[in-house]
Amino acid sequence: MKLFQQLLVAPAALGLLATGANAAELNINGVSDYAASADQVTSVTQFSDVYPTDWAYQALANLVETYGCVAGYPNGTFRGNRAMTRYEAAALLNACLDRVTEVTDExxxxxxxxxxxxxxxxxxxxxxxxxxxxxxxxxxxxxxxLKAK
Known part of the structure; x- marks a missing residue:
């Protein structure tokens, strides 16, 4: 096995051998699955629970309209009044980073x-x-x- 391949495999092997490792920490595919299942929106007005008077409205509008990386729930809500899980935060960050990378590549x-x-x-x-x-x-x-003669 080449050194580069060993470096790629080593973190996964260490994570599997760690004592008391939490399965949720090791399951990185869960983030991708969550992101794929979330409903992407094209306008912040699609959220029934987000109003122009909300303090985060402009930030959400910017993320949605500029990068298209904000997803809501199937019932058309954003649920901005509740705490975000680590999976949701990772999925949102991953979607935005992917979109920024696409824009940069373009x-x-x-x-x-x-x-x-x-x-x-x-x-x-x-x-x-x-x-x-x-x-x-x-x-x-x-x-x-000027003087003319």
Missing amino acids: LRRLMAEFETELAILKGRVDGLEARVGELEATQFSTTTK
Whole structure:
């Protein structure tokens, strides 16, 4: 077995051999199962128990609309007035991190796709900034008085 593979297997083996290890701590698939079973929403208004006057409304709206990573319960509620389990927190964090990674990957792809156009635009902007700088340096004074003969 290669060193890299051993490093991947070692934490799992140590966790299985740990005395008194809690099965819930070792079951990482539970988080993924929970996240898959949760109902993703596309607008915070889909939650029947979240109102614009709630203190966390704007934060939820931002997460839902920007990243689409907030899930509710099957009955259309968010249940923001109760404590969150560790599984729910892990599922929410995992969904948001996955979505942010997708957005980052998409931005990288778009930057690579439009690399030449971005370089052309950068050159044009640099040229315009140089011309503006030159015009500002040689700008005619508005307080100068001219006398004609």
